[in-house]
Amino acid sequence: MxxxxxxxxxxxIGVTIxxxxxxxxxxxxxxxxxxxxxxxxSCGLLAFVYLMFLSGDIAKAPSKEFxxxxxxxxxxxxxxxKLRKFEGLKEEHxxxxxxFEATAENIEVIRNEAGQYLPIHISWxxxxxNKITVSYYETPLYLNGVYITPFVEEPRIEWNDNKxxxxxxxxxxxxKSVHFSSQLLNIGFPSRNDxxxxxxxxxxxxxxxxxxxxxxxxxxxxx
Amino acid sequence: MITCKQLQKHxxxxxxxxxxxxxxxxxxxxxxxxxxxxxxxxxxxxxxxxAKASKGYIEVVGQKPFQNLTVAANVIFIEDAMxxxxxxxxxxxxxxxxxxxxxxxxxxxxxxxxxxxxxxxNYHTQLSKGQKATFNLIYGIASRSAITLLDEPMNGMDxxxxxxxxxxxxxxxxxxxxxxxISSHYLNEMEQxxxxxxxxxxxxxxxxxxxxxxxxxxxxxxxxxxxxxxxLDKYEVLATYENGPIFEAIVRKNDLPLPENVRMLxxxxxxxxxxxxxxxxxxxxxxxxxSEYGAEYL
Amino acid sequence: MTxxxxxxxxxxxxxxxxxxxKAYSSMFSTVLILYILLTLLSGGxxxxxxxxxxxVSYREQYxxxxxxxxxxxxxxxxxxxxxxxxSISRDNFxxxxxxxxxxxxxxxxxxxxxxxxxxxxxxxxxxxxLVDILRTGDLFIFHSMEYSLxxxxxxxxxxxLAASIGYFIHVVFDFSKIVxxxxxxxxxxxxxxxxxxxxxxxxxxxxxxxxxxxxxxIILLWLLIVLMRQRREVTRT
Numbered sequence: 001m002x003x004x005x006x007x008x009x010x011x012x013i014g015v016t017i018x019x020x021x022x023x024x025x026x027x028x029x030x031x032x033x034x035x036x037x038x039x040x041x042s043c044g045l046l047a048f049v050y051l052m053f054l055s056g057d058i059a060k061a062p063s064k065e066f067x068x069x070x071x072x073x074x075x076x077x078x079x080x081x082k083l084r085k086f087e088g089l090k091e092e093h094x095x096x097x098x099x100f101e102a103t104a105e106n107i108e109v110i111r112n113e114a115g116q117y118l119p120i121h122i123s124w125x126x127x128x129x130n131k132i133t134v135s136y137y138e139t140p141l142y143l144n145g146v147y148i149t150p151f152v153e154e155p156r157i158e159w160n161d162n163k164x165x166x167x168x169x170x171x172x173x174x175x176k177s178v179h180f181s182s183q184l185l186n187i188g189f190p191s192r193n194d195x196x197x198x199x200x201x202x203x204x205x206x207x208x209x210x211x212x213x214x215x216x217x218x219x220x221x222x223x
Numbered sequence: 224m225i226t227c228k229q230l231q232k233h234x235x236x237x238x239x240x241x242x243x244x245x246x247x248x249x250x251x252x253x254x255x256x257x258x259x260x261x262x263x264x265x266x267x268x269x270x271x272x273x274a275k276a277s278k279g280y281i282e283v284v285g286q287k288p289f290q291n292l293t294v295a296a297n298v299i300f301i302e303d304a305m306x307x308x309x310x311x312x313x314x315x316x317x318x319x320x321x322x323x324x325x326x327x328x329x330x331x332x333x334x335x336x337x338x339x340x341x342x343x344x345n346y347h348t349q350l351s352k353g354q355k356a357t358f359n360l361i362y363g364i365a366s367r368s369a370i371t372l373l374d375e376p377m378n379g380m381d382x383x384x385x386x387x388x389x390x391x392x393x394x395x396x397x398x399x400x401x402x403x404x405i406s407s408h409y410l411n412e413m414e415q416x417x418x419x420x421x422x423x424x425x426x427x428x429x430x431x432x433x434x435x436x437x438x439x440x441x442x443x444x445x446x447x448x449x450x451x452x453x454x455l456d457k458y459e460v461l462a463t464y465e466n467g468p469i470f471e472a473i474v475r476k477n478d479l480p481l482p483e484n485v486r487m488l489x490x491x492x493x494x495x496x497x498x499x500x501x502x503x504x505x506x507x508x509x510x511x512x513x514s515e516y517g518a519e520y521l
Numbered sequence: 522m523t524x525x526x527x528x529x530x531x532x533x534x535x536x537x538x539x540x541x542x543k544a545y546s547s548m549f550s551t552v553l554i555l556y557i558l559l560t561l562l563s564g565g566x567x568x569x570x571x572x573x574x575x576x577v578s579y580r581e582q583y584x585x586x587x588x589x590x591x592x593x594x595x596x597x598x599x600x601x602x603x604x605x606x607x608s609i610s611r612d613n614f615x616x617x618x619x620x621x622x623x624x625x626x627x628x629x630x631x632x633x634x635x636x637x638x639x640x641x642x643x644x645x646x647x648x649x650x651l652v653d654i655l656r657t658g659d660l661f662i663f664h665s666m667e668y669s670l671x672x673x674x675x676x677x678x679x680x681x682l683a684a685s686i687g688y689f690i691h692v693v694f695d696f697s698k699i700v701x702x703x704x705x706x707x708x709x710x711x712x713x714x715x716x717x718x719x720x721x722x723x724x725x726x727x728x729x730x731x732x733x734x735x736x737x738x739i740i741l742l743w744l745l746i747v748l749m750r751q752r753r754e755v756t757r758t
Contacts, residue, residue, distance in 0.1 A: 010595065014595060014596070014599045028310060028546060028547040028550040028551070029310055029311075029312075029546070030310065030311070030315070030543045030544075030546040032550075033546040033547065033549050033550045034546070036550055036553060037549055037550070037553065037637075037641075040553050040641065040644055041640060041641075041644050043644065043648050044640075044643065044644020044645070044646075044647045044648055045644070045647075047644075047647035047648045047650065047651035048647045050651060051647065051650060051651055051654070051661055051663075052663065055654075055661065058660075058661045058662075058663060059660055059661070059662050059663070060662075060663050061662055061663060061664045117575035117576040118576070141577075143572070143574055143577060143579050144570070144572060144579055144581060145664070146579070146581070146662050148577060148579070151577070152576070152577065168576060170576065170577075170578065171576055171577040171578070172577075172578050172580075173577060173578070173579045173580070173660075174580045174581075174582075174657075174659050174660075175579075175580075175581050175582075175659055175660045175661070175662045176581070176582050176583070176584070176650055176653055176654055176657075176659050176660070176661050176662070177581055177582070177583045177584070177661065177662040177663070177664055178583065178584045178585070178646060178647075178650055178661075178663065178664070179583050179584070179585045179664055180585070180586070180666050180668060180669030180672050180673070181585065181668040181669070181672055182585060182586060182587055182590065182668075182672050182675065182676075182728075183585070183587055184587045184590055184591070185590075185672070185675045185679070185728055185731055199574065200574040200575065200577070204576070268754070268755070272619070273614070273754060273755035274754045274755070275754060284525050285525075290619040290620050290621060290751060291619065292528050292530055292533060292617070292618075292619050292621075292622060293525075293526075293527065293528060295528075295617045295618060295619055296526045296527075296528040296533075296617045297525055297526055304611075305614075305615060306611050306612050306615065307612055307615050308543075308544035308545070308612045309612075310544065310545075310546060310547055311543065311544055315543070316615075319540055319543065319616075320616070322536045322539070322540065322616075323533075323536060323540075323616040323617040324617065325526045326526070362615075369524070369525055369526070
């Protein structure tokens with residue numbers, strides 16, 4: 001009821017104001033209006049051209065088909081890793097490798113608060129050496145259909161006193177986007193909450209190659 | 224070009240035109256004369272297709288005029304209330320008129336505007352009453368429509384510009400003959416301009432005749448009351464006035480010899496029209512005499 | 522003697538539309554001014570969504586035509602009303618016209634105005650995004666445009682429907698004050714009783730139904746307008 005009344009009042013006020021604009025103010029002569037419109041539309045066109053073609057800060061959202069492919073590949077990788085099939089970890093996804101020398105049997109993994117999310121996968125090596133190889137893999141990351149890899153900082157891996165420190169920073173992604181769809185008219189506005197394609201796709205994996213004689217103690221991992 | 228037969232127009236119960244019949248077949252300038260409220264503007268609106276006749280038959284350029292595009296394209300109706308878009312300058316108005324009125328004389332309109340000291344950069348809403356009337360008239364004349372209807376076109380104009388505009392109408396009519404109907408209260412000024420008079424009275428056509436015929440219709444007999452009054456039996460008396468010793472009678476003209484000591488004066492078409500459309504119940508003098516001496520005096 | 526001029530109805534309507542675009546040019550600038558004001562007041566953006574997944578927090582501020590759409594519908598309703606009002610429509614009789622061609626040319630002028638409004642809304646959207654991105658330095662994401670054509674058509678058709686309703690209501694007002702009063706009461710009750718079901722009954726669920734039904738309503742409204750206007754006598758006062 002109150003909204004209906006508000007709309008009615010809005011209409012009445014709107015009629016008065018617009019009527020004033022149209023009938024009383026004579027500054028908007030046809031030629032002046034034409035110039036104004038031309039300038040305004042040119043600004044719109046320039047903004048479009050700049051955003052779409054000239055700006056380096058544009059990311060084209062990938063297609064659903066592409067996201068679906070990525071999702072399937074990542075699911076496959078997850079199940080492979082669960083089965084300890086590390087062949088799925090491709091060289092192209094390797095970001096860095098570090099080697100540390102263990103001094104004691106029990107190696108503790110220490111994480112900062114933000115580091116709780118980085119999953120560790122261990123392959124046990126038949127080796128008499130005490131070298132531990134830490135490899136960080138990152139498959140392309142997509143969230144809400146947006147390629148967020150450029151925003152994600154690689155974790156810092158440090159070794160001290162037979163402890164493996166994983167230091168991560170929280171990633172904050174802020175973007176602007178345009179949708180030529182309409183929620184009001186029920187035209188193609190993506191309802192993304194339930195769609196797995198708009199969930200996080202992609203993996204960050206810390207792969208440890210550890211000789212069998214060592215133990216890895218990871219108390220804080222959330223994965 | 225214009226045919227009206229037993230045309231009637233009423234708004235609700237109020238009758239404006241009761242029985243209007245006339246026919247105009249050739250280009251001429253016609254003065255539409257009548258008292259206030261007699262229906263002159265209504266008749267012009269019906270001819271222009273702006274209003275619909277309640278009854279009767281009307282045909283303009285061979286078609287029924289109401290909401291008829293052919294009629295609209297061939298008839299221009301200029302009146303006081305005519306408005307133009309507020310954002311357009313006079314120049315823009317005149318320039319765009321050519322798109323609608325095929326024969327619109329844009330150059331002439333600009334020249335006349337300049338002659339009238341009205342800047343083409345002005346807006347119609349900014350003009351004074353007289354300037355508005357001048358512009359509207361220029362617009363109407365420059366349109367060179369087959370039928371040009373001018374409703375009180377000189378209202379608000381000063382005498383000088385009125386005279387100029389009468390000449391404009393005449394000159395343009397001579398160059399481009401067409402039907403021009405002018406409804407005006409300045410019949411005296413127009414007598415030299417118009418060919419015919421269409422006199423409306425009580426919702427009917429009281430007279431539709433050439434100006435000369437109207438002028439010949441009645442004469443004024445002037446003299447001492449004792450000399451004039453006895454002679455009136457032989458005439459159709461239209462009106463009498465008494466100014467002290469002088470007695471005046473307006474009578475329908477006939478060929479009988481003039482009585483002795485009575486002078487006969489010719490009348491202008493305007494005077495004749497005034498007499499023909501005079502209100503019943505005497506003149507203003509009668510009203511004052513009534514109030515001064517009482518009804519018994521009469 | 523001056524000869525009789527023959528006029529083609531289509532040509533006359535075409536010239537009238539051109540003339541109205543000039544004569545009522547302030548409507549175009551008013552749309553732009555109101556859009557600029559609206560953008561300044563709204564602070565940019567139609568909405569935002571945020572989500573957090575393990576290591577990453579995500580916030581997307583998105584721009585759609587939705588916020589401009591509601592405003593445009595209201596504005597077009599007012600423009601429709603004003604265009605039919607005597608203070609504006611009496612100017613139309615300074616040129617060659619009839620009530621029929623005047624109504625048709627007004628309808629076509631509103632179509633032009635609605636298309637203009639759509640282009641203006643899209644321009645406004647791009648300008649606001651650019652200003653916002655230059656200000657914040659955020660990344661701009663371009664999602665697919667697969668629904669854009671449908672959105673643009675719906676935007677235009679719905680704003681045209683609003684303008685037609687505005688025009689129609691004023692024509693009813695001129696036609697009969699009693700019918701106008703009844704219409705106002707009816708509309709008020711309709712708005713008061715507004716439910717999604719009612720919306721569904723009137724316009725359907727899908728975009729195609731909205732476009733289709735709105736187009737039918739527009740045609741019906743203009744048929745009624747022409748019928749009512751045919752009977753109207755011209756008054757310039």
